[in-house]
Amino acid sequence: MRLIVQKYGGTSVGDTERIRNVAERLIETQREGCHVVAIISAMAGVTDNLIKLAHEVSPHPTERELDILLATGEHAATALTAMAVNARGGKAISLTGAEAGILTNRTHAKARIANISPRQIHELLADDYIVIVAGFQGQSAEGETTTLGRGGSDLTAIALAGALNADACQIFTDVDGVFTCDPRVVADAKKLDEIAYDELLEMAGAGSKIMQSRAVEFAKKFGVQFEVRSSLKADTGTIAKEEATNMEDIVIRGVSIDRNQAKVTITGVRDQPGIAGRIFSAISEANIVVDMIVQNASIDGATDISFTIHEDELEQAKNLLAPVVHEIGATRLMATRGVAKLSVVGIGMRSHSGVAARLFDCLGEGAINIQLISTSEIKIAVVIDGADVERAAQLTHEEFGLATLMPAVGSMQPLG
Amino acid sequence: MRLIVQKYGGTSVGDTERIRNVAERLIETQREGCHVVAIISAMAGVTDNLIKLAHEVSPHPTERELDILLATGEHAATALTAMAVNARGGKAISLTGAEAGILTNRTHAKARIANISPRQIHELLADDYIVIVAGFQGQSAEGETTTLGRGGSDLTAIALAGALNADACQIFTDVDGVFTCDPRVVADAKKLDEIAYDELLEMAGAGSKIMQSRAVEFAKKFGVQFEVRSSLKADTGTIAKEEATNMEDIVIRGVSIDRNQAKVTITGVRDQPGIAGRIFSAISEANIVVDMIVQNASIDGATDISFTIHEDELEQAKNLLAPVVHEIGATRLMATRGVAKLSVVGIGMRSHSGVAARLFDCLGEGAINIQLISTSEIKIAVVIDGADVERAAQLTHEEFGLATLMPAVGSMQPLG
Secondary structure, three states, rough: EEEEEEEOOOOOOHHHHHHHHHHOOOOOOOOOOOEEEEEEOOOOHHHHHHHHHHHHHHOOOOOHHHHHHHHHHHHHHHHHHHHHHHHHOOOOOOOOOOOOOOOEOOOOOOOOOOEEEOHHHHHHOOOOOOEEEEEEEEEEEEOOOOOOOOOHHHHHHHHHHHHOOOOEEEEOOOOOOOOOOOOOOOOOOOOEEEHHHHHHHHHHHOOOOOOOHHHHHHHHHHHOOOOEOOOOOOOOOOEEEEOHOOOOEEEEEEOEEEEEEEEEEEEEEEOOOOOHHHHHHHHOOOOOOOOOOOOOEOOOOOEEEEEEEHHHHHHHHHHHHHHHHHHHHOOEEEEEEEEEEEEEEEEHOOOOOOOHHHHHHHHOOOOOOOOOOEEOOOOEEEEEHHHHHHHHHHHHOOOOOOOOOOOOOOOOEEEO | OOOEEEEEEEOOOHHHHHHHHHHHHHHHHHHOOOOEEEEOOOOOOOOHHHHHHHHHHHHOHHHHHHHHHHHHHHHHHHHHHHHHHHHOOOOOOEEEOOOOOOEEEOOOOOOOOEEOOOHHHHHHOOOOOEEEEEEEEEEEEEEEEEEEOOHHHHHHHHHHHHHHHOOOOEEEOOOOOOOOOOOOOOOOOEEEOEEEEEHHHHHHHHOOOOOOOHHHHHHHHHHEEEEEEEEEOOOOOOEEEOOOOOHOOOOOOOOEEEHHHHHHHHEEEEOOOHHHHHHHHHHOOOOOOOEEEEOOEEEEEEEEEEEEHHHHHHHHHHHHHHHHHHHHOOOEEEEEHHHHHHEEEOOOHHOOOHHHHHHEEEEHHOOOOOOEEEOOOOOEEEEEEEHHHHHHHHHHHHHHHOOOOOOOOOOOOOOO
16 A cells, blocks of 8 residues: 655645545545545644744743644644544544654754654554654654754654555645746746756755755755645646656756845955854854855955845844954955845756856856856856846746756745 | 742743743742742643534544643643743743653543642752643543543642642632622622631632632542632732531521523422433433532422523523423423522531521511521522622621631632
């Protein structure tokens, strides 16, 4: 009998009507002759509300207690889903992360999975139960509830699919799959049938937040194939897998864009060990997420360092950096709002030269100025003016033939 | 070192400001040189909301899953309370009912406590923790989460106080204690310093819903003294205990009233075995709570049966009973809305005769007609017209000298 792991995010169980729909889909999947394990997130909004309450009682909530608090969101959603299955004539039972056998280290709030002992799940499946597992959580060896970090239900699903040796792992979400570009920006963007883990990782880091990156890394490490698909339609989605040989024929899988970015440049930075550390510790202590970092070769013992952050955090970053700039004897701090990042991603880049040149030429012909460039093995990212980003995405999408290239073409549709 | 168990209900932790106040009180109690164990209910409204969600996904929610769902309310409140204590420089840790060692039978939704193993609590107290325990819940021998029924946090507190051999058990609520009568009805009603378990039980059953009856029964069975007091003031409240010898000097401890009752009378009921059962099974199957039941001696093989229910359930009861009245060959079904019940309670009744006569005379002198009478060993209850109930309470309170009688005088203040 096939064993299918299905993961439903917070939006898919956002109200009781949607929970009833999920229950229906679980029963249908079982009726098709499958063993079914469902991973459920907290109902949309619940986790944010619990975090708000925690911060009302404490400026720095005790991590142990915060994990217990947040885990209740998934406990409630799994219990409701199990009730809904039972109410429709199915046979379901809910399990906490601990009961599902998910053992983690003791790092509260961002625990890492140490081991999975799915004995109880196997027993319940053998008794024809649909097993509903609380996502996002586990238990330390000391018996303490731990959580896996934001978006951790993806990780629960993929790790359980691996441990159960499942025949399929389906990540249900509110998009149809992974696209060559956001269809709202590029009208002829195509849904991809397949994507390599590495491509999905680069895209997840490039503004297309379909999956928790740690979950994709875990899938890659243990070779767990999974499918990203819509919880609202019956259509198949996009399968994430290790790269296949023919995948390299596709130079670029997709184009991602990140809007509302700000660019910060510090000029005249002395080229000495420890200086960059001083700059970025000041920012990371305030939990400001830095995206691209670019440093050029130094001339006369001094260099410029640029990086991008979200526009909303620019004021705070400027205030934090002003004394640092003075302290390290740099020349100036320059900040630009309203920029955007455009990334092209594809494992085919490894074997095809000239991708960067094609991208830069294409943007240049469109009179789009490139402000920063950063590359990884399978990604090229540029910072451009925010006003240009849609046109840049359309030009790039066309340049690399993403709407027509076969067998599998494209990029990711952001959730936001 | 003294060990104090404190229980805070849903209103006392109804928002994060109140949770911070509870945290402050816990820290103060510890600073006074006590070991502190706090039992916390779900934040006000949370349990009702969870029940609503459950009924939206299922007409008959699976009891196992409903217990898991409802238990999350207390988990969240205990975690928030522990965070609040820690944020104010205290040292607290939250425990689930299972972690607190509360072992129950496997009857979901209304589990009975089988055993308590508070080893972990003792260890944490020895490490100077303020131990915050989730009320209302336990765990079966099979490791399943169970709940103790509505108001079960009272039971958790009293059972833990007994198992821990606590020096004091304080039930914090939004009233100042147990009163000789509702102060909104009788202006000179007095707060009682002491009350016997039996008196509190009869009062709890007579409309003064300060405590879960099962909790009081448990306290009586195991001799756990406890104090009902206000979470908003520093004043002492009312101590519930086994009767002391001098308690019998007080004839009547208090006057309770129940408004919005309805009286149902079935006349011409054949005096045969099984007939009363037919009547009341029809009603109990619809979960209508019947309060007083009165049946007179039969004349010529037929009798009348009367009982009281809440006014809101009268229509449903009439619909259910109409076919039954026909089936058992009774003469008539009569129903009266807008009646009220007045009860006088006191263990002193056992040794003082003439209490009933004094009550009836006093009401008669006030021209208040008595429609039904029912008595237990320490309670006399009468049904009267709802319009008369406040005056009846004032007359009765005066007749038995409840405002002036020393050492301890009175009745209970309803929460509603």
